[in-house]
Amino acid sequence: MPNRDFPLSPTPTPTKDSTTYYKKEVKKAAKNLSDSYSGTYSGVSEASNKLAAASKNLERQKLKGKPGYDAMGFKKP
16 A cells, blocks of 8 residues: 555544424425415415425435535535
């Protein structure tokens, strides 16, 4: 094995898991969406967008600290 002139990168420490928070956000957004069906179309559209954003954030949680992703689960540039 060749000698290295640089140290190995440290193992990233896991960030605080916020999955529970995002699960609550998805649940709240789903309830708002179902409640908005009795209102206007714009209310349904807005509630649907919030549900989609909350679901995306929840899915991002499993990527936290993985290679190629930052501590918040976003893809590194």
